[in-house]
Amino acid sequence: NAGVTQTPKFQVLKTGQSMTLQCAQDMNHEYMSWYRQDPGMGLRLIHYSVGAGITDQGEVPNGYNVSRSTTEDFPLRLLSAAPSQTSVYFCASSYSLGDYGYTFGSGTRLTVV
Amino acid sequence: GEDVEQSLFLSVREGDSSVINCTYTDSSSTYLYWYKQEPGAGLQLLTYIFSNMDMKQDQRLTVLLNKKDKHLSLRIADTQTGDSAIYFCADRHPSGGSQGNLIFGKGTKLSVKP
Numbered sequence: 318n319a320g321v322t323q324t325p326k327f328q329v330l331k332t333g334q335s336m337t338l339q340c341a342q343d344m345n346h347e348y349m350s351w352y353r354q355d356p357g358m359g360l361r362l363i364h365y366s367v368g369a370g371i372t373d374q375g376e377v378p379n380g381y382n383v384s385r386s387t388t389e390d391f392p393l394r395l396l397s398a399a400p401s402q403t404s405v406y407f408c409a410s411s412y413s414l415g416d417y418g419y420t421f422g423s424g425t426r427l428t429v430v
Numbered sequence: 431g432e433d434v435e436q437s438l439f440l441s442v443r444e445g446d447s448s449v450i451n452c453t454y455t456d457s458s459s460t461y462l463y464w465y466k467q468e469p470g471a472g473l474q475l476l477t478y479i480f481s482n483m484d485m486k487q488d489q490r491l492t493v494l495l496n497k498k499d500k501h502l503s504l505r506i507a508d509t510q511t512g513d514s515a516i517y518f519c520a521d522r523h524p525s526g527g528s529q530g531n532l533i534f535g536k537g538t539k540l541s542v543k544p
Contacts, residue, residue: 321472350531357438359518359536360473375531407472418463418475419532 319343323408323422330398330429338393338425340408348411349391350419353377353404360407366391398429432456434521436535443543448506450538452519455500463520463532464493464504473518476504506540514542 324339342349350365362375366385380402382394391410395402405426409419435453442448454462460481465473479486479493479502486493492505506513516537 352534357536359434359534360532361534362531365531409473418478419473421465421472421474423472 321408321410321420321422323406323425325425326423327426328428330395330427332398332400332429334398336395336398338395338406338408338427340391340393340422341389342391342408342410342420343389344410344412344420345388346410346412346420347388348413348419349385350375350409351381351383351391351393352407352409354407354424355404363393363406395427400429403427403429432521432533434519434533434535436517436519436538438536439539439541441541441543442509444509444511446509448504448509448513448540448542450504450506450517450519450540452502452504452535453500454502454519454521454533456521456533457497457500459521461522462495462502464491464502465518465520465534467516467518467537469515476517509540509542511542511544514540516540 351363352360364383366372408422411419463478464476490507519535520532
């Protein structure tokens with residue numbers, strides 16, 4: 318099925334470890350973004366990309382890196398995990414900058430201990 | 431900065447209408463969105479409304495937009511237990527480095543009692 322695929326669905330990390338959250342879409346969407354969802358906080362934008370080779374920071378970028386080498390993939394890297402990064406992470410994509418809504422992945426639940 | 435506000439909880443009985451309210455601060459908003467999140471799932475786009483519209487209806491869903499008061503509402507007619515979820519209001523970021531990105535409210539948890 319066409320859509321946004323995120324892997325893994327669950328992950329437990331130790332403080333200081335690094336990891337990459339994967340996001341892939343097969344809808345030829347130019348725009349992709351990463352959000353984190355915390356209880357009572359709604360969704361906050363981490364990083365986004367308007368096309369291959371172009372990325373920019375969102376509201377809460379510290380501790381995260383992204384790259385966009387292809388249209389399809391937009392991985393999110395945690396450089397040195399901290400307990401404050403315990404959250405649910407969502408990847409989203411859109412044909413353009415969100416005019417007709419975004420398609421979200423099912424999320425990655427990350428726990429940092 | 432720009433902000434989107436929602437009440438956190440709403441409880442209704444099955445068969446009743448649900449009305450979820452949202453206020454936003456950006457007077458230049460072009461699109462406003464409603465998303466639904468079921469437990470353990472991602473966000474599903476329910477509907478959106480363009481800023482030059484006052485109302486949009488889609489089956490059991492009615493969206494009302496009052497631009498003067500910067501108030502958006504989502505009405506669900508004949509609410510069913512399957513409508514129990516968290517509903518997010520979202521606004522497009524108006525300007526600056528994150529132009530076009532969405533600003534989300536904190537979400538309204540709708541509980542439907544049989």
